[in-house]
Amino acid sequence: MHGDPNLYDFWPYRDRPKITWPGGKKVAFWVAPNIEFYELDPPGNPSRKPWGRPHPDVVPYSARDWGNRVGHWRIMDVMDECGVRGSVSLSVAMLDHHPEIIRACVDRDWEFFSHGIYNTRYSYGMTEAQERAVIEDSIKSVRDATGQRIRGYLAPALTHTERTLDLLAEYDFWYSCDLFQDDQPQPLKVKGDKRLISMPYSLEVNDVITYGVYHQSPRAYADTLMRHFDQLLEEGAETGTVMCIPLHAYLVSHPHRIGPFRDALRYITGHRDDVWVTTAKDIAEFYLANHYDQTLADIQARGCARAGTGFNPAPAESAEGAR
Template sequence: MREGAPDPDLYDYKPFQDRPRIEWPDGKTCAVWVAPNLEYYEIDPPANPHRKAWARPHPDVVGFSYRDHSNRVSYWRMADVMSKHGFPGSVSLSVALCQHHPEVVQDGVQRGWEFFSHGIYNTRYSYGMDEAQERAIIEDSIATVKEATGQRIRGWLAPALTHTPRTLDLLAEYDFAYTCDLYHDDQVQEVKVAQGQLASIPYSLEVNDHYGFNVYGMSGREYADCLIRQFERLASENEASGTVMCIPLHAYLIGQPHRIRPFEEALRHIAADPRCWKARAGEIVNSWRAQV
């Protein structure tokens, strides 16, 4: 056997077919949660030595304004389609949006959406942070979202998917229920932490609209078909155990006029299927936690 980096031991190895059966409410077989990323990107963020915020030189007017389409126009297209077909949002929130565009956050509150933290800005990375800095971001997230929405956040998606070796332990210490930062499973799983409990809820890179459009080069129709295929397979595996499907979205992508119609058709298809449990992230984790 070749020697390599040690197993990080973040979670136990449990093959899908050997697990206890998970059952969702009312006999549903696939819990579907929609995760709109409501973000704020700084036009000229402070430099992080580990990663550039923009591919282009700062200030990147093009990158900033393109993403600002979310908070000016396309958020409402996306949100209205979700509400029309009964999907509540579980919002991956750049917490600074509470100050920059509180109207967007309040609209989500009025729709009954759940909020969790995606860091302060999506242009500020966890790489290289010391413990005091990371604690400050977590504490700021809790306080800011509580003031803006009345909710005590229970979930975490690291800013721009960046971490430190202590991130998961800190989340458990601050009594978070779930992280979206592990992509290893199609069911909720226990995360090994120094103290307390933390669950990993399935998020997705494969059916994330950012990857669909910007990495895989999909058309709006191809992306919608991908969502349907993802759901159909996961919903059909109920003989083993209830599964989870996440639909991660960015309004400036999915809410463009030429993409919104096929996206709506995909949501209509999934919502009409009696195997679909339209849920918030926290509800899924609560149901799983009550069974394990």
């Protein structure tokens, strides 16, 4: 198909085989605090500028620094109150820059997955050796600091190469958050006999988009989260769905925003009879063990499967995506 990256099969949502989450839950719900470091004067990348104005620019740097100094502690308080363990989208350099935040996450038994080294250094133009080095550093650094073996990946600032997914599978990752094609997990096409799934993340209810692009009010954002959840809960009665809320402390944690977010999180976690409040790693592990093969069989039976793995763009088009 012209321009199709061929990373996954087209798999119509209607009439899929039933996904049942543990305990018969209808929605698998996870929260992804992005714990990031933005450099004041990062190295340039010809494909994308890290800051809108010439840098070094202390204004946006300090706004994001506020998130690490103040905002994360507010997010943690709200998530503690609602009994939610985070799945941390981690700029791995944070292990060195702000180990206090990492220790607080470890104390709460939060999951970590890699979001690259810095959110101001992009994958665009990386060689295979450079990309391997980032992945290997992420695995080793998080293990050394927390004891965890990371199983998920979100490319820094949503930048990838044509080989990213194949490398993740090779390094025994379980899930990628870099694709936004579905409300259920789905097998991805990777080389060899490896397995990797696309984990439902979100742009629509990501606070970067709702505040930075849609310019929603805090109350409107909270209402969006609750309506998003209500729809997934209704559909989850037929087959289990996934809801993720990606958060950034420098956005959602401001004093005038945190209250409405707390209301939305209380509302969602107040449906625990129907909601599996969990982590991305636990969702991936359960899906791989119980529904991965079922999904492949359904795709094959419907005639949806296409040959090939990885990027397969038209010859004149670039294989590299944009944010």
